[in-house]
Every structure is written in C-alpha cells, then in structure tokens.
Amino acid sequence: MASVWLAVLALALAGPVPSALARARWPQRVPRAAIVLWQAIALAAVLAAVGSALAAPEELLRALGPEQRRGTAMVVAVAVAAVLAGLIVLRLLGVLLLLAVRTRRRRARHRDMVDLLDRAERSALVGGAGAKTVLRVLDGAVPFAYCVPGRAPRVVVTEAALDTLDDDELRAVLAHEQAHLDARHDLVREGFVALHQAFPVLVRSRQARDAVGLLLEMLADDAGRARCSDTAMAGALEAFLATGDTEVGARLERVRARRCGGRALATGTYLAAAAVVVVPTVGVVIPWLSVALPAAGVLR
Amino acid sequence: MALGELERAVMAQLWAAPGPLTVREVHDRLDRELAYTTVMTVLGRLAKKGVVRQERDGKAYRYVAASTREQLAASLMLDALGDVGEDRTAALVAFVDRVGPEEAAALRAALQAAPAPTGLPEVPQPRTDGEERGPES
Numbered sequence: 335m336a337s338v339w340l341a342v343l344a345l346a347l348a349g350p351v352p353s354a355l356a357r358a359r360w361p362q363r364v365p366r367a368a369i370v371l372w373q374a375i376a377l378a379a380v381l382a383a384v385g386s387a388l389a390a391p392e393e394l395l396r397a398l399g400p401e402q403r404r405g406t407a408m409v410v411a412v413a414v415a416a417v418l419a420g421l422i423v424l425r426l427l428g429v430l431l432l433l434a435v436r437t438r439r440r441r442a443r444h445r446d447m448v449d450l451l452d453r454a455e456r457s458a459l460v461g462g463a464g465a466k467t468v469l470r471v472l473d474g475a476v477p478f479a480y481c482v483p484g485r486a487p488r489v490v491v492t493e494a495a496l497d498t499l500d501d502d503e504l505r506a507v508l509a510h511e512q513a514h515l516d517a518r519h520d521l522v523r524e525g526f527v528a529l530h531q532a533f534p535v536l537v538r539s540r541q542a543r544d545a546v547g548l549l550l551e552m553l554a555d556d557a558g559r560a561r562c563s564d565t566a567m568a569g570a571l572e573a574f575l576a577t578g579d580t581e582v583g584a585r586l587e588r589v590r591a592r593r594c595g596g597r598a599l600a601t602g603t604y605l606a607a608a609a610v611v612v613v614p615t616v617g618v619v620i621p622w623l624s625v626a627l628p629a630a631g632v633l634r
Numbered sequence: 635m636a637l638g639e640l641e642r643a644v645m646a647q648l649w650a651a652p653g654p655l656t657v658r659e660v661h662d663r664l665d666r667e668l669a670y671t672t673v674m675t676v677l678g679r680l681a682k683k684g685v686v687r688q689e690r691d692g693k694a695y696r697y698v699a700a701s702t703r704e705q706l707a708a709s710l711m712l713d714a715l716g717d718v719g720e721d722r723t724a725a726l727v728a729f730v731d732r733v734g735p736e737e738a739a740a741l742r743a744a745l746q747a748a749p750a751p752t753g754l755p756e757v758p759q760p761r762t763d764g765e766e767r768g769p770e771s
Contacts, residue, residue, distance in 0.1 A: 357674065446683055447710050449638050450645050451703065472707050480714045490714070522650075 336622030337393050340386035347379035352538035356545040360599065362588055365553040365575065367603035369522060372546050374607035376529055378614060379537075380426065385619055390527035391628050429532040434522060438484070445482050448472065448490055460504065466512055471496065477573055481511040483520040498573045502566035506558040510567070513557030519550045534577055547580055555585055564592055637676070639652045642670075649703045654689050654696035715741075725762065740761050 351410065355361065363366030391411035398407075410524035448470045457471040465499040467481075470490045477495040482488040489511045491504075499507060514520070534581045559569040647663045648655060661673045666701070677697050680686040685706070689696045701709070715738070 341644065444710065444713055447685070447706060450642055450685060451707055451710065452642065454639075454642065473703070474707050474711055476711060478711060478714070492711070 335393070336618050336626075337386045337389035339618045340382045340389060343618075344382035344386055345443055347375050347382060347610070348533075348537040348539075351375060352542050352545075356541035361545075361549060361603070362552055362584075363596070364600040364603055365549040366608070367600040369546055369549050369553070371603050371607040371610070372542055372549070373522070373525070374610045376526070376542060380422065381611070384419045384422050384616060387422065388415045389622055389626070390418075391415045392629075393622075395626075396626070396629055399533070424526065426532045428529040432523075433528050433531065435523060439485050441482055443490055445484070445486065448482065448488055452511055453493065456493065458557045460491075460496065467515060469508070477576070479507050479511060479574075481514050482520065487515045489515070489601065490592065495573070499570055502562055503570040503573065506562040506566040507570045509561035510554040510558040510570075513554040514550070517553075519554065522550060524548060548584070551581065552585055552588060555589055559589060564589055637679075640672070640676050641680060643672065645699065648686060648697060648699040651698075652690070654698040656691075656694050656696050660697065711741050712738075737742065 350373075355368075355372070355375070361371070391414045395407060411495045411634060415562045417518050450532060451470070451472055453471040453473055457469045460469055460471070467487050470488050472478075472490060474492040475494050477490045477498045479489070479495050481492065491507070495507070496504065523543075523546065526539070526543040529537075533539050555567055555571070558570070568586060568589045571582055571589060575582050575586060593619045643664060643666075644660060647660055651659075651663075656675060657670065657674045660667065660677065661670050664673065677686060681688050681697070685700050686697050687700050689698060
C-alpha cells in the first residue's frame with residue numbers, strides 16, 4: 335500500500351495543493367514562511383514520487399507470494415524501481431545543473447555589459463556613501479531597477495528611475511534589491527525554475543514558480559519597508575506601477591494596507607511545512623521499510 | 635587604473651566616434667597617459683566580448699562599436715525583463731518582472747533604431763576563439 339499512498343500524495347502535492355496555495359491570499363501576509371512551505375511541498379512531492387517508484391515493484395512482488403520473491407524476480411523488481419526513481423532524480427538534477435551553468439554564464443555576460451554602460455557620473459553620486467553593493471546606472475526612458483546576483487553582485491537602476499524616485503523611495507528600492515542579494519533569493523527562484531523546466535506539464539510547477547517569485551518580491555518589499563518606511567516603499571512601487579506590471583499592483587496594495595503577518599500564522603505555516611515532509615516519511619515510508627527490508631533479506 | 639574603467643572609457647570613445655577607429659586614434663582620443671599596447675589589449679578584450687568589431691583596413695585594424703549605446707542598454711533591459719518568454723533562467727532579479735506592452739515596444743524600438751552595422755544583437759555573445767571571424771575582405 336505504501337506505493338499507492340505515496341503516489342496519491344505525490345499527485346496531490348503536484349496538482350491541487352499548489353493550485354490552492356497559489357490562489358490563497360494569506361501566504362502574502364507571511365511571505366518568508368510561505369516560501370518555506372512552497373519548498374517543503376516541492377520537496378515532499380519529489381520524495382513521494384521517488385518513494386512510490388521505489389516501493390511499487392517490491393510491493394507487487396511481495397503480493398505474489400514468498401516463492402517468487404527470491405532470485406531473478408527480485409533483481410528485476412529492484413532494477414525497475416531504481417530506474418524509475420533514478421529517472422525522476424536525474425531529470426531534476428540534470429535540469430538544475432544545466433540551468434545553473436546557463437544562468438551563471440548569462441549573468442556574467444550581463445554584468446560585463448552593465449559595467450560597460452554604467453553612467454559613472456550618476457552612479458557615483460547615488461552609490462557613494464555606505465553602499466554595500468556596486469551600483470550601476472543605465473540610461474533609458476523606462477524606470478527600472480534590478481540586481482545581478484552572484485559573487486560580484488550589481489544593483490542596476492535606470493536614469494529614468496533615478497529621475498522618478500525621490501531620495502527615500504530610491505533608498506527603499508536599493509534596500510529591496512540588497513535584500514534579494516543578501517538572502518540569495520535567486521537560488522530559491524532557481525530551484526523553482528528548474529522544477530518547472532524539469533516537469534513542465536501535469537505538475538503545477540508554473541504556479542509554484544510564479545507564486546514564489548511574487549512572494550520573494552514581497553519579502554524584499556518588507557526589507558525596504560523596514561529599512562526605510564512604508565510610505566517610501568509604497569511611493570517607489572507607485573512609480574513603477576506605470577510600467578504595467580500587474581504584480582506591482584498586488585505588492586502596492588499590500589504595502590499600503592500595511593499587511594503584515596501574525597506570528598501565529600507564520601508559526602502555523604512553518605509547522606505545516608515541516609508536517610508535509612515529516613508526516614509521509616513517518617507514516618508511510620518507515621512502516622514500509624520495516625516490512626520490505628526484512629522481506630528482502632536485509633536487516634534480518 | 636582599473637581595467638573596467640578603462641574599458642568603459644574606450645567604449646565611450648568608440649561610441650562617440652563617427653566611424654571605425656584605429657588603435658592609434660583611440661589612444662590619442664583617450665586623454666590619459668596610457669601605453670599604446672594597453673589600448674590594444676583593451677580593444678582586444680572588448681572584441682572578444684563581442685561589443686567591438688574589428689575591421690581590416692589595409693594593413694591596420696580599425697575598431698567599431700558593435701551596437702550603439704542605446705541599443706545595448708535596451709537589449710540589457712529586455713534581458714533583465716526576461717523578455718525571452720519561458721526561457722527564464724533566474725539570472726537576474728528584477729524589481730519589476732514585466733513591463734507593459736508600451737514600454738516593451740519602446741525598448742524594442744530602441745533596439746531597432748539606428749541599425750548598427752551588424753543588424754543587431756540581443757546581448758552580444760562573446761566570440762569563441764575557434765570561430766574567430768576574420769576581417770571582412
């Protein structure tokens with residue numbers, strides 16, 4: 335039964351659960367905890383799928399009766415299980431590796447170009463005192479700000495953004511970007527991008543990726559609010575609202591409403607995250623192992 | 635002087651120039667004490683990065699920016715916006731993840747305006763040494 339339970343769990347964690355969580359509004363009140371929950375769900379889904387693949391042949395065989403359990407049949411069963419589980423794991427690792435290489439190459443390239451294009455006279459003015467990260471200013475008519483994560487990070491803003499934002503708002507934006515860099519939000523994103531690339535269909539990996547992306551922005555917004563003020567962060571978001579990003583609307587509304595998580599909600603979310611990973615392991619995998627291993631002649 | 639700053643200064647000269655420049659011309663335009671070979675090295679590095687093209691002119695090489703400053707800036711912005719659809723690599727973390735159709739159109743227009751000699755780039759790719767394009771004869 336373990337393989338069936340794990341398969342059901344994997345399907346639930348790959349489909350309806352992410353869909354519901356992506357639609358829910360409460361995660362936006364506790365972005366950090368919600369991101370951990372998303373990660374737990376993704377991890378549990380992969381583990382459950384792998385576990386199901388590993389358990390299925392063994393259980394099938396055990397159902398057949400004690401005589402067939404030895405010898406060739408056992409070897410075939412184990413091989414099938416290993417291949418199935420291996421496919422899932424290898425696919426994910428392969429995509430992750432490829433993505434990591436491409437991401438770093440593109441990033442290095444981007445950093446080179448940004449360094450070449452920097453309006454040094456303006457970036458020196460803004461980034462001067464106490465800036466933690468090298469700031470680059472691009473000319474351009476679209477107000478825009480972003481960061482290039484990595485070992486030599488850059489925060490990039492356009493001249494249009496400098497012209498639009500007042501000092502407080504600019505500080506809030508820089509604090510926002512610095513929060514992305516300090517907490518390595520890019521690595522979190524990379525994980526979900528990889529998950530989506532590895533399993534683009536059947537699984538609600540796109541919702542997961544986009545929801546986590548938005549939560550990361552909100553987390554960084556909170557850093558901006560803490561470093562500067564709600565007003566400054568809201569002002570900055572307002573300035574960027576004109577660019578037509580629909581997510582900015584949601585973030586602005588959240589900052590304006592001073593929506594902020596209750597401690598209880600955060601704790602509950604963390605507990606749910608832990609439960610998603612621990613409960614199936616304790617409830618299904620360990621009971622299965624305690625039957626399967628002795629049956630296979632291990633642990634006798 | 636930092637190499638990055640030097641590269642920036644050389645690019646500024648190439649962008650400001652009406653046409654391709656020789657190493658000597660770039661050297662003379664740079665208002666600082668630099669060895670000729672240093673300028674040559676910097677131009678070589680920039681060519682390798684794909685932002686500068688070498689053109690043969692008789693015996694000498696001339697150097698020209700592969701795209702205008704505005705084009706390069708616009709292509710960087712599009713790159714930052716992940717304007718490549720599903721091909722997100724999470725390379726960058728943008729404050730705004732998408733811009734509206736108007737802004738995107740403006741950026742694309744900037745890319746196409748004043749077509750650079752090459753046609754034009756996304757973010758220009760570095761040339762690998764194996765397939766080094768020889769000077770156009």
